[in-house]
Structure formats: structure tokens, C-alpha cells
Amino acid sequence: MPQLGPVSWVLVSFFWLWWLFLLVWSFDGVGVLQCMSCLV
Numbered sequence: 082m083p084q085l086g087p088v089s090w091v092l093v094s095f096f097w098l099w100w101l102f103l104l105v106w107s108f109d110g111v112g113v114l115q116c117m118s119c120l121v
Contacts, residue, residue, distance in 0.1 A: 085093070
């Protein structure tokens with residue numbers, strides 16, 4: 082495993098968060114919106 086710089090870690094973390102967001106959205110986008118509106 083090659084050593085990654087701080088910038089690379091930020092990019093990788095952002096990529097995984099975005100991918101997870103899209104995955105959850107595709108499964109239950111409306112439910113996520115309702116949950117967020119309930120929390121707010």
C-alpha cells in the first residue's frame with residue numbers, strides 16, 4: 082500500500098462519502114428527505 086498524502090486522503094474520503102450518499106439516495110431518496118426534514 083503506497084503512502085498517501087493528506088490531499089489524497091481527503092479526495093478518497095470525499096469519494097466514498099459521495100458514493101455512499103448516491104447509494105442511499107438511489108435506494109430510498111424520498112425516505113431520506115423525510116428523515117432529514119424530521120430531524121430539522
